[in-house]
Amino acid sequence: MKIKALVPLAALSLMLSTALASAQTSVMRLSHPVPTGHHVHKLLEGFAADVKASTNGAVEVQIFPAEQAAKAAENHPSVARGGIEAAASTNFQWGNTIPEMNLTVIPYYFTDLKKVRAWFDSPAAQILEAKLEQRGVKNLMWLYTTRSAVFTANKPLRRPDDFKGVKIRGLNRLADTALTAIGAAPSAMAAPEVYQALQSGVLDAALTDVSAGVSRRFYEVQKHGTVTPYFMVWYHVYVNPAWWNKLPAPQREAIQKAARKAELAAFDLTEATAAAAVDQLRQRGMQVHVNTPEDDAAWMAAMQKPVLDEFLKAAPQDGKKLLDAVDRL
Secondary structure (H helix, E strand, O other), X not given: OHHHHHHHHHHHHHHHHHHHHXXXXXXXXXXXXXXXXXXXXXXXXXXXXHHHHHOOOOEEEEEEOOOOOOOHHHHHHXXXXXXXXXXXXXXXXXXXXXXXXXXXHOOOOOOOHHHHHOOOOOHHHHHHHHHHHHOOOEEEEEEXXXXXXXXEEOOOOOOHHHHOOOEEEEOOOOOOHHHHHOOOEEEEOOHHHHHHHHHHOOOOEEEEEHHHHHHOOHHHOOOEEEEEOOOOEEEEEEEOHXXXXXXXXXXXXXXXXXXXXXXXXXXHHHXXXXXXXXXXXXHOOOEEEEOOHHHHHHHHHHHHHHHHHHHHHHOOOHHHHHHHHHHOO
């Protein structure tokens, strides 16, 4: 009888030790909308591995790509409420609630790589991070995603006049002022929804990161693409403040260190991915035109001022303060 009693006791001991180990592990569920082939997902995989290694497994980052955990528009409220611990969003997804987050999508304004590299810990970054905290989340990292956009369609889009009457994927009300100014009909849409909209004819054209044009396979439903340094985009990662504040200080420091490593790694990976994407689109059958400096000057003349004016109208105080801070980078 004694021998038989030892078996369940041993099993119980194992269960308790497993539960204890599980209780000692903090889980960061991280939701994002990009497919696994996107370079941002690869950066996040590296971040997760670094966090696990640097915390000796005490913090586990579980990544849920391609809207598996939440739709793109649901990521912020899910994190703010504590439904998930973390998420990654493009900065322009905040454009209707935090207009200052549209800074980087002012056409041809913030695409100088030296300025982008100087962003971290700058007064400009701190302005936006404070805005995010007011919305119930703590920003963890800014992942440089693109400064090279592609406008895709089934006809060439070479001049501003070519956009007249074109139903095109937009970003948000403020950013879409540029498209409206040249006669297009923008419809703000999350990236995962665009392919089907192009395929079904709901949209005639799309605007996206040139690398995303490859990873989201736009070449399957669009014949032409025009590549231009139209805007810069961050995929930024933010966390639930209550969850973050409960972590021991050494774990928070390890996560922040891994985040900074990912931020810096994003530059080389993003630049290399964007450079390769142009040839990849061509190899897959898309007719790609890369704007000349003269082309860009014509596009900027038609598209920058309407967005800049709208930006300052939407954020009359902090918007000007933010632009001045960026100019000093």
